[in-house]
Amino acid sequence: MLRGLATISFWAADLSAAKNWYTELLGVEPYFERPGYAEFRLGDYQHELGLIDKRYAPTGSGTGAGGAVVYWHVDDVNAALGRLLSLGAKEYEPLTERGVGFVTASVTDPFGNILGVMHNRHYLDVLGARR
Structure with missing residues (x-):
């Protein structure tokens, strides 16, 4: 049923700052962007790391670190x-x-x-x- 990671999504209240921070960390620019979203491909299998403006987080999402x-x-x-x-x-x-x-x-x-x-x-x- 589960075949592999497609996209890992991280929320950020300041998407521009998050995009800059992850660009610095990863050494690559996002390969795909649209308003409220930036996506990086990285690693041996080109897994996707998506940064999403926090205002699009699902209702009831936690405000602190947690989860998986x-x-x-x-x-x-x-x-x-x-x-x-x-x-x-x-x-x-x-x-x-x-x-x-x-x-x-x-x-x-x-x-x-x-x-x-x-x-x-x-x-x-x-x-x-x-x-």
Whole structure:
């Protein structure tokens, strides 16, 4: 039933600032924009990260960080965490060893969204099998 990530959506009260922050973090401009929305493609599988003006959030959406944490694979969690913190993100969950080949950390971006980073050996196995 679930075949893969299509788009991860983050809300931002200041969409322009969020777009600039994520452009700085990712090193690429959004590939698609329309009023109230900007979308980046990133990573080995070109997954989509969408930034949406918070005024379009569904009725009843929470105002604080919460919900599911989506983890993006990175080669070096410590370095990724350091970069995120240097850009103004706040630690949500510290660097945590989850077992051999699995390390996670997460931050709250300046717009209140939780962004997880993870070194995941299964991700690398799947990527290697595709090549």
